[in-house]
Amino acid sequence: MTPDERLRELALRHAAFAWLDRQRAAGKETFTQADTSGLALGGETLRLMPTQQGIWKPGQLEAALSFRTVYRPEGTDRPYDDNIDPDGFHRYKMRGDDPNHFENRALRAAMVERLPLIWWLGVQGGGYSALYPIYLINEEPLEMQFVVDIEAVPQPDIVWPSVDLELDPSYRQQLAKIRLHQRPFRAAVLRAYRTSCSICSFRHSDLLDAAHIHEDGAGGLPVITNGLTLCKMHHAAYDRRIIGITPDYEIRVNRDVLEEVDGPMLRHGIQEFHGKPLMVLPERRTHRPDRTLLDARYQRFLDAG
């Protein structure tokens, strides 16, 4: 690839990322083939998602732009987990059994040229969430797979506990799983709650989180029934056990906080929800919070006083 060709590759990719950034800033978390096709980007008409197979190389580009992993319904396995190695990097299987199939060559070209790609991750309930920019950093020919690095993907909602990686080698793998799940989990949970805080029904997506009932770092599954859409305020209050949610979907406020005297934020934002039912729940019953998980979390709220 000549320097000019590489620049052109980068320009179109960055235009695609900027478009995705704008969509996500406007609250769009889940994408389909239809709404990522025919985009006017960088003077070209571009499609961002593969149609049939898992790998997509647009005609205008020399290297693959994106690849896709479909959502697998949860059983005991967490979706996408099978290809995360202890080194903390993900693996993406080549197409078919010919490493020189043109789609595999297109992925290899992105690896050799260090070009950023989009990884489309299937979202529970339909559509895809976009993980970008990601890089292919190695090829494992025997296993017919590429090594995927998602370190460059911004992850604003995660607070990383400090851990000595030498002492706990599985931690790196755990972090890699959390990073990968975070975006499709958010997309699925926000859609199920119609982009509204389940406690107060606040609707600004950039101030909403997909909260885990059983925490991700503690083995909680990244599935809708282990999630709640909460605004930043109520997410923090839930994590700090100021607010609890009963298995019957009712809100409780910590006794001390209930008696505290402060301004309108405490009164209207916290205290007045005590004893009320959740304002927003998923329409589909099978998407509603798992009562067993809520109960376990609620017991810890009670223990905290």
Ligand SMILES: [Zn+2]
């Ligand atoms: Zn709220």
